Amino acid sequence: MRRSSAASKKKSDSITSSTTDLFRSGPSKATSKEMDRIDHLFNQYANTSSNLIDPEGIEELCSNLQVPHTDIRILMLAWKMKAEKQGYFTQEEWRRGLKALRADTLSKLKKALPELEKEVRRQSNFADFYAYAFRYCLTEEKQKSIDIETICQLLDIVMGSTFRAQVDYFVEYLKIQNDYKVINMDQWMGFYRFCNEISFPEMTEYNPELAWPLVLDSFVEWISEKQA
Amino acid sequence: SLSFKMERKTIDLDQGWDYMQTGITKLKRILEGLPEPQFDSEQYMMLYTTIYNMCTQKPPHDYSQQLYDKYREAFEEYIHSTVLPALREKHDEYMLRELVKRWSNHKVMVRWLSRFFYYLDRYFIARRSLPPLNEVGLTCFRDLVYNELHSKVKDAVIALVDKEREGEQIDRALLKNVLDIYVEIGMGQMERYEEDFESFMLLDSASYYSRKASSWIQEDSCPDYMLKSEECLKKERERVAHYLHSSSEPKLVEKVQHELLVVYANQLLEKEHSGCRALLRDDKVDDLSRMYRLYHKIVKGLEPVANIFKQHVTAEGNALVQQAEDTATNHAANTASVQEQVLIRKVIELHDKYMVYVVECFQNHTLFHKALKEAFEIFCNKTVAGSSSAELLATFCDNILKKGGSEKLSDEAIEDTLEKVVKLLAYISDKDLFAEFYRKKLARRLLFDRSANDDHERSILTKLKQQCGGQFTSKMEGMVTDLTLARENQNSFEEYLGNNPAANPGIDLTVTVLTTGFWPSYKSFDINLPAEMVKCVEVFKGFYETKTKHRKLTWIYSLGTCHLNGKFDTKPIELVVSTYQAAVLLLFNTTDKLSYTDILTQLNLSHEDLVRLLHSLSCARYKILLKEPSTKTVSQSDSFEFNSKFTDRMRRIKIPLPPVDERKKVVEDVDKDRRYAIDAAIVRIMKSRKVLGHQQLVSECVEQLSRMFKPDIKAIKKRMEDLITRDYLERDKENPNMFRYLA
Numbered sequence: 028m029r030r031s032s033a034a035s036k037k038k039s040d041s042i043t044s045s046t047t048d049l050f051r052s053g054p055s056k057a058t059s060k061e062m063d064r065i066d067h068l069f070n071q072y073a074n075t076s077s078n079l080i081d082p083e084g085i086e087e088l089c090s091n092l093q094v095p096h097t098d099i100r101i102l103m104l105a106w107k108m109k110a111e112k113q114g115y116f117t118q119e120e121w122r123r124g125l126k127a128l129r130a131d132t133l134s135k136l137k138k139a140l141p142e143l144e145k146e147v148r149r150q151s152n153f154a155d156f157y158a159y160a161f162r163y164c165l166t167e168e169k170q171k172s173i174d175i176e177t178i179c180q181l182l183d184i185v186m187g188s189t190f191r192a193q194v195d196y197f198v199e200y201l202k203i204q205n206d207y208k209v210i211n212m213d214q215w216m217g218f219y220r221f222c223n224e225i226s227f228p229e230m231t232e233y234n235p236e237l238a239w240p241l242v243l244d245s246f247v248e249w250i251s252e253k254q255a
Numbered sequence: 256s257l258s259f260k261m262e263r264k265t266i267d268l269d270q271g272w273d274y275m276q277t278g279i280t281k282l283k284r285i286l287e288g289l290p291e292p293q294f295d296s297e298q299y300m301m302l303y304t305t306i307y308n309m310c311t312q313k314p315p316h317d318y319s320q321q322l323y324d325k326y327r328e329a330f331e332e333y334i335h336s337t338v339l340p341a342l343r344e345k346h347d348e349y350m351l352r353e354l355v356k357r358w359s360n361h362k363v364m365v366r367w368l369s370r371f372f373y374y375l376d377r378y379f380i381a382r383r384s385l386p387p388l389n390e391v392g393l394t395c396f397r398d399l400v401y402n403e404l405h406s407k408v409k410d411a412v413i414a415l416v417d418k419e420r421e422g423e424q425i426d427r428a429l430l431k432n433v434l435d436i437y438v439e440i441g442m443g444q445m446e447r448y449e450e451d452f453e454s455f456m457l458l459d460s461a462s463y464y465s466r467k468a469s470s471w472i473q474e475d476s477c478p479d480y481m482l483k484s485e486e487c488l489k490k491e492r493e494r495v496a497h498y499l500h501s502s503s504e505p506k507l508v509e510k511v512q513h514e515l516l517v518v519y520a521n522q523l524l525e526k527e528h529s530g531c532r533a534l535l536r537d538d539k540v541d542d543l544s545r546m547y548r549l550y551h552k553i554v555k556g557l558e559p560v561a562n563i564f565k566q567h568v569t570a571e572g573n574a575l576v577q578q579a580e581d582t583a584t585n586h587a588a589n590t591a592s593v594q595e596q597v598l599i600r601k602v603i604e605l606h607d608k609y610m611v612y613v614v615e616c617f618q619n620h621t622l623f624h625k626a627l628k629e630a631f632e633i634f635c636n637k638t639v640a641g642s643s644s645a646e647l648l649a650t651f652c653d654n655i656l657k658k659g660g661s662e663k664l665s666d667e668a669i670e671d672t673l674e675k676v677v678k679l680l681a682y683i684s685d686k687d688l689f690a691e692f693y694r695k696k697l698a699r700r701l702l703f704d705r706s707a708n709d710d711h712e713r714s715i716l717t718k719l720k721q722q723c724g725g726q727f728t729s730k731m732e733g734m735v736t737d738l739t740l741a742r743e744n745q746n747s748f749e750e751y752l753g754n755n756p757a758a759n760p761g762i763d764l765t766v767t768v769l770t771t772g773f774w775p776s777y778k779s780f781d782i783n784l785p786a787e788m789v790k791c792v793e794v795f796k797g798f799y800e801t802k803t804k805h806r807k808l809t810w811i812y813s814l815g816t817c818h819l820n821g822k823f824d825t826k827p828i829e830l831v832v833s834t835y836q837a838a839v840l841l842l843f844n845t846t847d848k849l850s851y852t853d854i855l856t857q858l859n860l861s862h863e864d865l866v867r868l869l870h871s872l873s874c875a876r877y878k879i880l881l882k883e884p885s886t887k888t889v890s891q892s893d894s895f896e897f898n899s900k901f902t903d904r905m906r907r908i909k910i911p912l913p914p915v916d917e918r919k920k921v922v923e924d925v926d927k928d929r930r931y932a933i934d935a936a937i938v939r940i941m942k943s944r945k946v947l948g949h950q951q952l953v954s955e956c957v958e959q960l961s962r963m964f965k966p967d968i969k970a971i972k973k974r975m976e977d978l979i980t981r982d983y984l985e986r987d988k989e990n991p992n993m994f995r996y997l998a
Contacts, residue, residue: 171980213979213986220991238949238992241972 062122064131069121080116092137099184100140103147106159113163148189154219160185161215172209175201182218190222200246207242214240228254263308268318271309272325275371278302279329282367283337286360294367302371310374319379326372326388330364330395338400347411348429354408355432357400365392390442397440405451408433412452413459416494420463431498438500445502453503457510460491464514472519476529478542481549484515488549512553520550524559531563535612543616557622564617565626568609572634575601583640595639599651603675606631631682645685646918649692652676652715657700658707669711677718684965686723687928691921694731695775701738702767702814723962733773741767751798758797760790768799768808776924777811783859784812785841788834812838821879824899829907830879835860836910839868840879843897850894862891869895871912877903879910929964933974936960938983941996949992 072084080088089096108124110116116124128143130136147156160181164173173181179198186194197218201207207214217240225233228250235244278298284291309318338357345353369376369388376388386394412433419425437448464487471480491511495504516523524531524546534542550556579598586594609627617623635644642650654660655669655676664672683689700706712735720728745765752759784792792810799808815834819841820827832840838858842849849857855865869889873882880895936959940952947955953971960966975994978984987993 211976211980213976217991236950236953236968238986238994241969241976244969244972 061126061129061131065122065125066118068125068131068133068136069118073118078118080121082114085114085116091133092140094140097180097184099188100144102160102163102184103143103156104140105163106147106156107143110163113166154216157185157219158212158216161212172211173215174209175207178210178215186219186222190227193218193222193227196228196250197246200249204245204249206245210242214242217243263312265312265316266305266309267316268309268321271305271318272322274305275302275325278371279368282364283333286364287337299370303373306372307374310379319375322372323375323379323385323391326368326375327391327395329368330361330392331399333364334395334399339403342400342404348415348426350404351408351411351429351433354400354404354436355429358396358436361392361396361400365389368392393440393442401436401440401447405437405447409452409455413456416456417459417463419494420490427497434498434500445500448500453500453506456499456503457506460507461510461514464511465518468515468519472522477523477526477531477534478529478539478545480523481542481545484549485545487511487515508552512549516549516556517553520556520559524563531560532567535564535567540612540616543612547617547620551618551620557620561617561620561622561626564612564623565630568605568627568630569633571605572602572630573637575605576634576637576639579639595642595647596651596654598639599647599676599679602631602635602679603672606675606679628682631679632684635679635682636684642918643685643688644683645688646692646921648676648679648683649689649696652693653696653700656707656711656715657705659705660707666708666711669708670714673711673715674718677715677722680719681722684961685925686727687932687963688921688925690727690731690963691775691925691928692917694734695917695921697731697734698775701734703816727963730773733770737769737773738767741769744768747802748795748798751801752794758794760787760794762787762791764791764795766795769811771809777813779809779811779813780861780864781859782812782835782838783857784834785838787841788838821901823901825902826906828901828903828905831907831909833912835864835868836872836912839872840897843880843895848894848896851889851891854895867912867915869893871910875910877901877908877910925964929966929970930974932960932963933966933971934978937971937974937978941984941994945996946987947994949994952994 069080072080072088074081074084085101086096089098089101094100104124105113105116107127108116108120110120110124125131125136128136128139130139146152161173164177164181165171179201182194182198201210221233221239221243230247230250233239233247235247278294281291281294281298285293306322309316309322311317338361342350342353342357365388369392372388379385380387412430415425415430434448434452437452438445441447467487471483475483488508488511491507492504495501495507499507526533531543531546533539534546546560547557550560575598579594582594606627613619613623613627637644639647652673655664655672680686680689697712700712706712716728716731716735719731745767748764748766796808799806812834817832817834817837819830819832819837821830830840839854842854842857846853851865851869854869855862858865860868866889869880869882872878873880873895874887874889878898879901881898882889883894883896886893933956936956937952940955940959941947952975953968956971957966957968975984979986982997984994985997987995
């Protein structure tokens with residue numbers, strides 16, 4: 028549970044001056060009225076005892092936004108918020124995200140989503156988002172890898188719309204192979220590079236003698252055998 | 256005072272020249288061979304002095320310039336009037352003879368006239384920077400005679416050369432003299448010889464040999480063609496020695512070699528029934544030596560020969576491997592292993608045979624050493640009937656070194672064979688696999704006292720150490736040392752027993768303590784030993800603790816041997832069995848009949864082990880136990896009884912346990928070691944380089960490990976990924992093909 032103790036105190040204090048102090052230095056200066064509305068929105072979904080938006084709250088938010096729970100846009104929202112724990116939004120994270128989106132009401136938030144998606148899909152941001160998606164799924168303290176099943180779901184969400192074929196093949200491969208039970212960050216990022224650099228399904232540029240992760244070497248081999 | 260005046264009469268030019276003419280005419284007559292006495296010293300002096308005077312007279316009577324010109328004109332006149340006509344009317348060889356004569360004459364004329372006119376050389380030419388008299392004379396001949404005739408002469412010479420090539424006798428001295436003209440006329444430079452004669456001669460020679468080669472290559476076998484080529488080269492060298500200028504040798508040889516050997520190299524070497532391959536097949540050592548000699552001098556000439564050699568040796572080796580493979584699949588298991596031993600012998604013989612070729616036919620040339628090595632590396636790494644070459648080689652060594660091994664050889668022959676085996680190891684890429692198999696078999700020989708000869712054991716270790724380094728043999732050496740120490744230790748143990756009679760277990764006990772790191776790893780089971788043996792273990796433990804306190808003893812009962820007295824009805828027989836077999840048999844001291852399950856429970860063994868044991872005692876050659884039902888294999892519902900009726904003509908019999916297939920475990924162990932080795936290599940490299948590209952890292956890794964094995968690229972990649980997960984390395988953020996060492 029991460030929330031700054033300062034923020035929790037702020038709830039009981041009068042919000043006006045101190046919150047504006049806290050946020051005045053930010054790039055998009057939220058007015059105190061905006062911040063009030065943002066906090067108000069937060070409270071609508073937050074669990075009162077933990078003062079976090081928990082999975083239930085997120086589900087409700089999703090239904091109100093008319094966005095499926097597993098939609099990539101929620102993940103993008105989490106990215107914008109720099110949310111650290113999967114399934115939870117802290118107040119600080121909420122504020123950060125909505126302030127950046129200039130959304131202080133639900134309808135504004137809904138309207139902000141397409142723009143957010145465009146922003147994330149910009150080449151300069153997507154790699155960061157892609158890496159974020161992986162980290163977001165690491166739930167345990169020292170966890171470094173994610174199980175195959177989760178990876179398959181994540182791939183579908185994150186890359187499904189842009190690289191449908193690669194994702195479908197790779198997911199199929201991951202499910203039938205036995206060498207790997209988990210995928211680590213290096214392999215995860217490798218797949219991203221693979222989608223961006225290698226033509227599919229020809230894969231003529233692929234050279235297993237380069238530093239591609241071994242799982243991708245095996246993947247490419249498997250496809251070649253299938254095509255033969 | 257006396258005034259002394261030397262009055263010299265002034266010589267007029269015409270007057271003086273008339274006088275000189277008489278001398279010149281005389282000289283000409285001598286040269287023409289007409290009856291004319293030689294110049295005497297007075298005549299000579301007169302002529303010389305005339306010139307001297309005419310040059311030293313006071314102007315306008317100093318006639319140096321005129322005399323210089325007239326000197327040259329004398330030659331020109333003679334050449335035009337006499338020399339050229341004489342030459343022009345002759346042809347071919349006659350012309351050559353005339354030319355030689357005329358040149359010789361000319362030189363004489365130059366010599367004499369330049370002596371007469373010598374005074375000009377002393378002052379006049381230097382003052383006016385003019386060519387000296389000698390040069391003027393020679394230049395006349397060159398400009399008037401040589402320039403007109405050199406082409407005709409060259410044609411005549413070349414015609415004679417070709418005539419000689421066709422086998423006819425020619426006048427070699429004549430040609431030498433003619434060609435000397437070309438050289439001398441160059442006046443210190445070889446240009447005239449090279450441009451006016453040599454270049455044409457080389458072209459002609461090239462086309463001559465090109466014609467010859469094109470017909471010989473069709474008609475002749477490779478050996479015959481080579482003989483002819485060798486002969487031609489020899490003759491051409493002789494030609495140079497006899498009449499060509501020595502500087503022509505390398506150029507001429509190169510041309511001949513090119514036409515005969517380079518142009519047709521491929522056709523010659525690849526000739527179907529007589530080419531290089533066929534010569535190798537038919538062991539034509541002389542022809543191959545000739546081939547080497549001929550192609551040795553040609554740039555990159557030996558490469559195709561070495562290549563064919565390599566292919567041939569590889570094919571021979573592959574055939575041996577295939578033979579062994581075929582025999583193995585067609586025959587039963589035990590004869591197959593004999594075949595594998597035969598294979599190693601044959602490979603050694605193959606190596607010996609072709610090493611002789613490399614040393615003798617191919618004069619120890621590195622190209623051929625390399626070809627032999629590469630050929631052996633190809634087939635020496637093939638698997639035969641499921642056994643790797645590393646294993647075959649280790650088994651071969653075992654057969655030589657163990658008692659009752661398949662080879663009955665003298666000490667010398669054994670030494671020699673071991674030497675050769677170690678050399679073969681150089682070609683095997685999985686050296687670590689060999690080491691592990693060797694170690695396992697060495698352990699068996701040492702522990703079961705099956706080593707035939709200690710000296711041979713040590714000798715091969717020395718050889719292996721020399722070839723592969725100390726680390727390769729350190730464990731094996733440790734094993735041998737352990738055995739020596741074990742004997743000493745046993746003596747102490749027996750002393751201890753002597754001093755502590757209460758501790759005596761009542762059974763003769765010999766314990767061999769092994770240093771863990773040196774020996775292969777053995778599984779040890781917690782078999783329930785019979786009470787007698789448990790006592791032995793305790794006693795030894797007690798003794799051992801008096802010697803060292805800080806070591807842990809782990810008992811490997813699977814390696815033990817037991818001598819049991821079998822009290823059979825007919826006669827007692829000593830049974831030599833393994834400890835496990837003994838444990839089974841001793842159960843029958845207290846009970847007559849036991850079921851499989853009884854035995855299993857009492858001994859606490861695995862099914863696999865127990866079946867093996869019971870089989871050896873009830874279904875094999877010696878049936879110490881009777882099995883019910885008496886089927887051929889052991890099943891879990893069987894029961895067993897001591898066979899008191901058992902007998903044999905021997906008083907002592909060994910009941911062997913079929914050996915467990917160690918291959919799988921060896922391969923597993925080696926794979927595990929390789930993973931560590933690759934890890935260590937990667938870390939070592941990255942620690943020193945800090946940042947390195949992927950391909951470079953892989954190739955350095957392969958190189959570092961090549962002494963022991965050829966690492967799989969995939970395996971290296973996997974280890975790298977593991978090291979990334981363990982935070983030893985990271986991928987560079989900018990360049991995914993670069994890696995960084997994380998301290």
